[in-house]
Amino acid sequence: MEMNRENAFNLLNEYVDSDSLLKHCLAVEASMIGYAKKFGQDVETWASCGLLHDIDFEKYPDEHPLRGAEILKDKGYPEDFIMAVKGHADYTNTPRETQMAKTLYAVDELSSFVIACALVRPNKFEGLKVKSVKKKLKDKAFAKAVDREQIKRSAEELGVDLTEHIQTVIDSLIQREDELSQIGMSLIK
Ligand SMILES: [Fe+2]
Numbered sequence: 553m554e555m556n557r558e559n560a561f562n563l564l565n566e567y568v569d570s571d572s573l574l575k576h577c578l579a580v581e582a583s584m585i586g587y588a589k590k591f592g593q594d595v596e597t598w599a600s601c602g603l604l605h606d607i608d609f610e611k612y613p614d615e616h617p618l619r620g621a622e623i624l625k626d627k628g629y630p631e632d633f634i635m636a637v638k639g640h641a642d643y644t645n646t647p648r649e650t651q652m653a654k655t656l657y658a659v660d661e662l663s664s665f666v667i668a669c670a671l672v673r674p675n676k677f678e679g680l681k682v683k684s685v686k687k688k689l690k691d692k693a694f695a696k697a698v699d700r701e702q703i704k705r706s707a708e709e710l711g712v713d714l715t716e717h718i719q720t721v722i723d724s725l726i727q728r729e730d731e732l733s734q735i736g737m738s739l740i741k
């Protein structure tokens with residue numbers, strides 16, 4: 553199995569039918585690409601990791617992400633890749649030892665949160681600022697399911713200042729939204 557984005561996308565589509573889960577995976581992929589470029593890491597690997605981190609979530613929600621880890625192992629994905637996928641779920645107690653694992657953990661929830669922020673704005677992603685994302689983080693009633701502490705803790709673990717972290721995710725998602733709009737798709741529709 554060659555590590556590339558196309559293979560990962562095809563594999564994901566074998567396991568995921570849900571539009572919302574697919575969009576989440578595309579969003580996390582975008583953030584992983586943003587960070588791979590920022591850190592000078594392999595874009596195809598990091599993109600694939602973002603795409604595939606929730607591969608089992610629709611079919612095997614009770615076994616997530618351990619079932620996904622097995623699927624990926626069978627497909628020949630490397631150990632560090634599988635450890636990163638396992639590591640995005642705290643309950644597995646998998647240490648996040650690589651930058652890829654730490655980044656995945658840090659962009660998973662935040663990518664969804666930033667999309668939730670864009671959704672409620674009249675101009676959606678256009679002009680979305682870190683400041684307004686931070687304000688929404690403080691608003692406990694907004695997107696209640698998102699664990700604020702996880703967002704802060706994971707940014708610290710990654711070693712990136714929260715403002716810079718949110719900005720990187722915003723930039724990555726705006727770029728992804730542009731790409732998707734060209735094929736008639738959107739992260740927020
Ligand atoms: Fe997950």
Ligand SMILES: [Fe+2]
Nearest residue numbers: 580605606660
């Ligand atoms: Fe996820």
